[in-house]
Amino acid sequence: MLFNHLPGSVVVDSELIFANASLVPAAIEAQITLVEAASNNSNFSLPVNVSTIVAMAPTAAPTTTEAPASTDPPTSSEGTLRLLFSLIRAFTSDLSNASSAEFKKLVAEVIKEVNRVAKNLYGPSFRRTIINSFSNGSVKVDSTLVFKDKNSVPEASNATSQFISALTNSSLGIVNGSISAQSLPGPNATFAPSAAANATVATTAAPIATVAPTAAPAQSTSTSSSPPVPTMGSMAVFLLTLLAVAQMLVDL
Structure with missing residues (x-):
């Protein structure tokens, strides 16, 4: 609410407060009512220049809405x-x-x-x-x-x-x-599987044993220069030969 006090031309800026929002009149209605009241000296003790009375609805403060909090997933660096x-x-x-x-x-x-x-x-x-x-x-x-x-x-x-x-x-x-x-682990972490949970028992077959065949003993050829030892058979043949030769000599 604005109006001038004539002596000294004091400009007054005031605000009218009502019990609740539903009782607040329109700005033009308030202005007309105050002009009429100021024109009647019995209602106003101060001399007012009624042509300067202006009623204005207060400008509502802009409503600020809080931006929603970010819920982005964590990055690899966070x-x-x-x-x-x-x-x-x-x-x-x-x-x-x-x-x-x-x-x-x-x-x-x-x-x-x-x-x-x-x-x-x-x-x-x-x-x-x-x-x-x-x-x-x-x-x-x-x-x-x-x-x-x-x-x-x-x-x-x-x-x-x-x-x-x-x-x-x-x-x-x-x-x-x-x-x-x-x-919590990092976003790129991987969990190693439990060794106990995933352990498997290997069923490795026992190796089959193979027995190498025994080689027959190699016959060795004697390279000794000593004469062979005569056997009983060879001796008998030798004696019979001598007897035959002796008989032939007798017959002569």
Whole structure:
């Protein structure tokens, strides 16, 4: 509301406040009413130049909407930490459906509060919160905290203690003793299969033993220069020959 006080031409800028928005008149109606009231000296003790009275509706402050928090998956250079906790709320089937309005509403609520707590704890090292799932058991929340790099990720045990202190009394309504932080492998990590689970017993057949045939002893040819030893047979032949020769000599 603007109007001039004649002596000294003081310009007055004022604001009229009503009990509620429904009682606020249109600007032109307020202006006419005030002009009429100022024209009647019995209603106004101050001399006012009624031609300067102007009523204007206040300009509404622009409504600012908070940009939705990023939920992009972690990159290969970022670090991650798993955060589990339960809410004191009744679980409904809609919370299992990522497309449902109830799921999206709770995601936005949880992310906003966890982001607030994590930023207070870790400052610019913390990037964002990702909700992986809601499950039954009051409402179990499985989330991932994303940090700017792997060196920025706090130890799981330290993070558990920090979130117990900072998140237990938050507006979310956390079940006591349900907060737990767990380390996560990097996005490119692969899990080696358990050796015990995949071990197989080799059924290697025993080698078949083969017996090499025994070679017959090689007959060796004596190269000795000594004369052969006479046998009994050869001696008998020799004696008979001598006897025959002797008989022939006798007959002569």
